[in-house]
Amino acid sequence: MASMYESVVKPLLFRLDAERAHELTLRAAALAGRSKTVRGVTRRAFSVEHERLRTNVAGMSLANPLGLAAGFDKNARAIQIMGSMGFGHIEVGSISAFPSTGNPRPRLFRLPKDHAVAVAYGVPNEGAEAIAPRVHRPEHARLGVNLVKTNDVRRPAVEPDVYEDYARSFELLQPRADYVTLNMSCPNSAGDRDFFDELPRVAALLDELSAVAPCVPVFLKLKPIGDAGVLREIVRIADDFPFVAGFAINLPAGKPSELRLSTPPGELAAKPGAVGGPPVETLVNHVLKTLRRTIGPTSRYALTAAGGVTSADAAYRKISLGADLVQLYTGLIYRGPRLVPTILDGLLRRLDAEGHDTVSAAIGTHVDS
Numbered sequence: 001m002a003s004m005y006e007s008v009v010k011p012l013l014f015r016l017d018a019e020r021a022h023e024l025t026l027r028a029a030a031l032a033g034r035s036k037t038v039r040g041v042t043r044r045a046f047s048v049e050h051e052r053l054r055t056n057v058a059g060m061s062l063a064n065p066l067g068l069a070a071g072f073d074k075n076a077r078a079i080q081i082m083g084s085m086g087f088g089h090i091e092v093g094s095i096s097a098f099p100s101t102g103n104p105r106p107r108l109f110r111l112p113k114d115h116a117v118a119v120a121y122g123v124p125n126e127g128a129e130a131i132a133p134r135v136h137r138p139e140h141a142r143l144g145v146n147l148v149k150t151n152d153v154r155r156p157a158v159e160p161d162v163y164e165d166y167a168r169s170f171e172l173l174q175p176r177a178d179y180v181t182l183n184m185s186c187p188n189s190a191g192d193r194d195f196f197d198e199l200p201r202v203a204a205l206l207d208e209l210s211a212v213a214p215c216v217p218v219f220l221k222l223k224p225i226g227d228a229g230v231l232r233e234i235v236r237i238a239d240d241f242p243f244v245a246g247f248a249i250n251l252p253a254g255k256p257s258e259l260r261l262s263t264p265p266g267e268l269a270a271k272p273g274a275v276g277g278p279p280v281e282t283l284v285n286h287v288l289k290t291l292r293r294t295i296g297p298t299s300r301y302a303l304t305a306a307g308g309v310t311s312a313d314a315a316y317r318k319i320s321l322g323a324d325l326v327q328l329y330t331g332l333i334y335r336g337p338r339l340v341p342t343i344l345d346g347l348l349r350r351l352d353a354e355g356h357d358t359v360s361a362a363i364g365t366h367v368d369s
């Protein structure tokens with residue numbers, strides 16, 4: 001049965017430009033989050049509490065493994081309501097040391113035939129200093145802050161400026177977060193995207209962060225690299241930095257042929273940017289599996305995976321391929337907030353069907369198949 005969002009709200013939002021629709025949604029979410037009553041009602045409507053879903057990742061106890069991916073709430077305006085929506089964690093950002101206007105508009109497009117979006121934002125955000133006072137851990141979910149280098153032609157990606165940029169926002173924001181993700185691979189910041197392809201720079205960044213004494217777990221959000229040798233090298237670099245708690249996987253840049261999109265090429269050409277949603281699932285899952293095999297089942301590293309999680313089965317696939325945490329964004333655009341309890345209820349059913357007591361027991365069970 002279609003939810004209220006799908007039958008009433010979505011048709012109205014889909015008449016608007018995609019970014020405008022998102023801005024209105026965020027404004028409504030920020031407003032709703034101010035009321036304790038609305039937060040309570042939201043929580044009762046969307047949360048699925050069950051011990052079998054509870055999980056421990058990077059020293060954090062979470063109500064469930066499902067999270068809101070970075071990009072939905074770039075400026076940390078809707079933390080309180082999104083934290084009441086049933087997610088085990090929410091990730092705000094990407095946030096950079098200095099404000100950035102991002103790429104010119106239009107820069108967010110729907111691909112309805114694929115239930116997907118094309119995103120070419122280029123990490124616009126108000127900058128760490130302006131955003132920090134709004135960053136407060138929500139009551140019921142863990143809070144991640146996603147950091148990125150400032151996207152500004154006046155601040156080109158050169159050493160050591162890039163490292164100082166991350167360190168500056170890290171210092172300001174880590175006291176307010178449960179964990180920090182370093183977005184090292186924004187697919188839409190043309191000048192910066194490939195900076196960390198030179199792997200010694202990963203070590204240089206982590207060295208710079210060591211100087212600001214990280215006291216929360218840090219995740220590295222990597223390009224979707226399929227090459228096991230490169231992944232092994234990145235993991236080996238991280239081994240020297242005990243604060244690195246895990247890895248996450250970003251969207252691929254552009255429209256690689258593996259995506260097998262149903263949207264016609266003419267329409268795609270008019271909608272630049274990286275694709276989020278079901279078309280990226282297979283590609284990301286392949287990287288996830290390779291990364292899990294690289295780090296092994298019991299290493300200190302946790303894996304966070306997003307990309308095409310629009311059902312419990314898709315979430316379970318990621319968990320069984322080695323994800324400790326799964327995140328979503330595009331699914332919310334097409335299915336609305338009911339998607340969260342739908343996935344969590346479905347995960348419980350999958351655990352029954354697969355004979356696992358807890359969600360943690362299912363992690364990595366299909367890595368070798």
Ligand SMILES: Cc1cc2nc3c(=O)[nH]c(=O)nc-3n(C[C@H](O)[C@H](O)[C@H](O)COP(=O)(O)O)c2cc1C
Nearest residue numbers: 069070071093094183276277306307308328329330
């Ligand atoms: C509109 C949009 C904006 C995004 N912005 C960011 C961002 O600022 N930082 C980041 O690390 N990832 C960003 N992402 C990537 C998501 O965090 C996530 O990795 C990706 O969308 C895959 O999940 P999905 O298929 O459920 O959307 C963005 C994705 C979308 C769709």
